Amino acid sequence: MTKQYHITGMTCMGCQSHVESALAEVPGVSHAEVDLKEKVAHLDLKEEINFEQLQNALAGSIYEIHEEKPEPNLAPLPEIKKKKPEQNGSGKYYCPMHCEGEKTYDQPGDCPVCGMDLVEEASSNTSAQKYTCPMHPEVEEDGPGSCPKCGMDLVPKEADESQENKTYKRLLKKFWWSVGFTLPIFIIAMGGMIPNAPVLSQLSVQTWNWIQFALSLPVVFYTCWMFFERAYKSIITWNLNMFTLIGIGAGVAWIFSVVGLLIPDVFPAQFKTESGAVHMYFEAATVILTLVMLGQVLEARAHGKTNAAVKELLKLAPNQATVIRDGKEMVIAIDQIKKGDQLRVKPGEKVPVDGQITEGKSTIDESMITGEPIPVDKKSGESVSAGTINGKESFVMKAEKVGSDTLLSQIIDMVNQASRSRAPIQKLADRISAYFVPTVVAVSVLTFVLWYFFGPDPKLVYAFVNAIAVLIIACPCALGLATPMSVMVGVGKGAELGVLIKNAEALEGFNSIDTLLIDKTGTLTEGKPSVQQVVSGSNHSEDDVLQLIASVNQQSEHPLAEATVRYANEQGVDLLSVEDFESHTGMGVSAMLDGKKLLIGNRKLMDEESVDCPERLLKAAEDEQSKGNTVPMLAVDGLLSGFVVISDAIKSNSAAAIQELHEAGLKIIMMTGDNPHTAKAVAKELKLDDYIAECSPSDKQDKVKELQAEGRKVAMAGDGINDAPALALADIGIAMGTGTDVAIESASITLVKGDIKGILKARKLSHAVMKNIRQNLFFALGYNALGVPIAAGILYPVFGLLLSPMIAAAAMSFSSVSVISNALRLKAKNI
Known part of the structure; x- marks a missing residue:
């Protein structure tokens, strides 16, 4: 049996993981899954358990479990002082590996979970252009003019540098400082391997060791000290990550060398050279740290490209405009x-x-x-x-x-949020990462033990070097980046194509869709209907029928109603004032005029209201419907009095898009509130798999439920308020950007242009992103599956090959960069 409980106190993915683990360990719980967004825990129970057991599992933590949803805390919140955001940024920062989902921070720094540099979110707020004097930069004005100090023309002030670029430059500067100190250490260490050792002949080995120690200090305690800080933080919080391994590996190598330099007698002879000095690993520690720094520099540069789509959108926003006031x-x-x-x-x-x-x-x-x-x-x-x-x-x-209400701002905000969201496939990487670092540390210890007992002399040296190599090469960074990088680039690519993706779950889910339910008006057709003809009965003239229909429809926002009002205005028809206007969802509208009840709608409305329908008018209406036209009927006091013929042309690219969607394996069903004759004509022309006419919002929603009950993965595409319930219920809701705000809010994907071709683009994009994610995961897992055994020395017994910790560091750094580079290939994908 499954039970649901409410959880309070959770703020991030780390909280979610902790609560899941704690509840899963309770006797009688076979599986626990926590939804961070909804703040609920779903527990699969083998048997009934006491609620106190669940409370005890979270006792002593900041989390609480409740059987009922707790009342919100209405106590006034303390005032929070927010850090002033950067002038040219959003003031919001997020982890590029999305360790804590959509959580953001108000200042730059390191991710508390994985230790990565936080990335600044692109802002949709456009700052006003400032002007300054070339000679007096302290002068700032809102517009062009002359300097009040020297009279020179003011020039536009350059935008402040982004935090992202500042991070890249800061890391690049530290990298070059690291290279400057590491290169001499490397030359000194390698010089001892050259025959006759020309470097060592100038000074004693001990002196050169002291020089290496001095040169290593700026690298360890300045340029790369942040790696040790992150490693320490990861251990005390038990959020083990790549910096845990780097900190332990490089730190042990450096500390070993310092101890060997200061008190060499504590080491056995195996660790000493012929001269009696302990072999130093200053070059290994500093080269490893410098290569890791290089990887961070390359990643910082690559991060700037992953959200390039948002930056391009930001460039579209002008910073000034010409306003007309008082003429x-x-x-x-x-x-x-x-x-x-x-x-x-x-x-x-x-x-x-x-x-x-x-x-x-x-x-x-x-x-x-x-x-x-x-x-x-x-x-x-x-x-x-x-x-x-x-x-x-x-x-x-x-x-x-x-401001933030413009379409451009909404697009930017949607892309930002989607880029930070987590795809379901990320759970696989999360599960692996949770056990990865402890496993690597265990493998490193095992490597040391095996080499110590079974390796050749000097056993301790081999054991020590190979254990460090295992720690260094097994970087989980590539695994953590595999999914979020592809999602970020994919969402940006979608924005460029006019396909707005609300979250990563939709991007992944669209790849498994097998059934597409699609609206007709505004989706398959132009959504710009026009009146072709007015037909009247014996008791009213055509002008009367048009006047009555347009008078009622002037209170409706339906595209068909707007078409009749527009046509009446073009014909010079005077519109009358009606009362008691009412909309009959999926059928039509009604109103009162001079004591008469007017009904305007489809055959379903006429039947429900028991309208008397002359055979001649019904036959004429059906003939028009069979041609694919829409025929809103007019009834006056219970008698069918006429109708208007409205045509809505099928979009020019609908047929080609439907064909390609069919070729992609989708079953396509059209659902429309229009009559069966019109629906049949459109379905036949577009070669749809099926159609359902005269649908109400509940009919569309029920069809989604029915298909889902059959095990099908359903996408629903629509543009109206009547589509919103089905859009929300479907596995993937697709809204036309030309439609209503309610429909767009209910959908997971929005097509800016409202073109069915966008559905095809979204499908191809989803397929491309999922393929890219699988490539990244395969590369990251395959890299570690291959690299760790080689670092441990598996090739040594057969080929005599060992992996230097320095080579391991280089491979580790470039593995992350290669994952990002693979994700960036999506930018050039032809979709």
């Missing part, structure tokens, strides 16, 4: 724009915020948001988005969404 145009900072402001967008400029054109027309390049290269013609009354580029004409727009 005058003035340039203001982007953060000073208010909702309702009239803005002038000149040729070649970027659209500053989301809004609607009120005067003029132009051609807009939306490729940076939609992924489609063809510019779009825009005229008065049409919407434009922040970051898109104006063509060769000027226009005036009204600001409707500013």
Whole structure:
């Protein structure tokens, strides 16, 4: 049996792991799984157990278990002083290995779990452009002009350097300092291996050892001291990681050398040279640390490329705009724009915020948001988005969404959150990593023991060197980076293609989808229906039918309703005021006019309201429906009085996209609120596997449940409020970016352009990312499976080969870089 309990006190993935382990050890619990986001524990019980046993398992910790969801603590929270964020950054930092899921920090530093340098999240907040004087840099103004001190023209001030680049430069500087001190140590150590030892002939061995010791101090205690700090932190918190192994390996080698230098008599003869001096390992320790530093430098540089998509999106946001106030145009900072402001967008400029054109027309390049290269013609009354580029004409727009509400800002925030989310496959790497470091330490100890008892002379030397090599080469960093790097690059690639992925789970899950439920209007069709014909009965004229339908529909936001209102306005029809407007979900609408009840909708609504339907009108409506047209009917006081014929053209690329989705193995079912005749015509033209007409929101939701009960993995694509329940229930919900906010919020994936071709892109992207993750995991696991035995000396009995700790350090550093490089290949993937 399975029971659910509520957990309080958890803040990160480390907390989740601790609670899972503690509860799993309770007698009678066969399996424990904790959901960090929902704060619940799901326990598989072999038998009924006392709740006190579960409480005792967490006793003494900050976590508490509850049978019922605890009431929220409404006590006032203490004021928290937040660190002022960097001028050009977000002030949010996260671990690139996502050790604690989506957790962020308010200042730079090291991850408390794995010790990696925290990475700054790209911010969607655009700071205003500042101007400064070339001669007096302390002068800063909000706009161009002249310097108040010397009169020189002010110039734009360069943006502050990103924290990410500062980290890279800091590590690079330390690396070169390490090289400067390590290279002489390496030359001295290697010089002793040259015949006649020309280096050693200048000074005694003991003197050279003291020189090596002196040169190693800056490397150990300055440039690479952070590795030992991280190792110490990992041990006292028992979050064992790559720095645990590096700290133990390099630290033991250096301390051994210092003791051998100061009190050589404590060592047996096996560790001494012919001159009686203990063999030093200063070069091994410093070379290992320097190579690890090189790996950190290369990783820091590579991290900058993994979220390049977000940075490119950030570049789209302009930092100033031209506002029209009191009939005058003035340039203001982007953060000073208010909702309702009239803005002038000149040729070649970027659209500053989301809004609607009120005067003029132009051609807009939306490729940076939609992924489609063809510019779009825009005229008065049409919407434009922040970051898109104006063509060769000027226009005036009204600001409707500013700041973080713009589409561009929402895209950036969604990409940031998705990049930090954890794919389910990451659990595999987490389980391996949890046992990896202790296992490596055990293998290292075993290596020492085996070489000491069974190795050749000098046994202690061989045992010591090979044990260190095992510690150094077995770096879990590549394993930890395997999944998050691919997810981060994949999410960024999706953003470039106009495919916004809410979380990594959706990115992974889409790869296993076998059934696609898809809406018709706005998804398979253009979603821009137009009235083709008005048909009336004997008791009303065509003008009357159009007037009544448009009068009721003016209160509806449905695309079909908007089409009838637009057509009535074009025909010069006066619209009447109606009362008691009501929407009948999935069927139509109703209202009262001069005491008469008006019904507008499909055949299902007419049947439910027991409307009297003349055979002639029904036959004419069915004929139009068989042609693929939509036919909203009008009933006045219980009598069918006419209908309008509305056509909605199928999108030009729908057929090709459906064919490719079929070839990818997906079963495609169209679900629409439209009538069966129209649905059948569209399904036949697109060669769909099945269709269901006259669907209500509950019908779509029930179909998702039915398919899931059959064991199928279901994706649902839609764009309306009526699609939201099914989008939320489906394994993967796909919302059209041209649809409603409710649908987008309910979905896991959003297609910015609202094009079915985007579904195909999302499918290919999911496949490419999962393939890349599996490659990374195979490489990381294969590397360690091969490297650890070689470092332990498995090749020595047959080939006489041993792996130097320095070579092991180089291999360890480049293993992580190779995983990142493989993930970066996704950027060039043709999808």
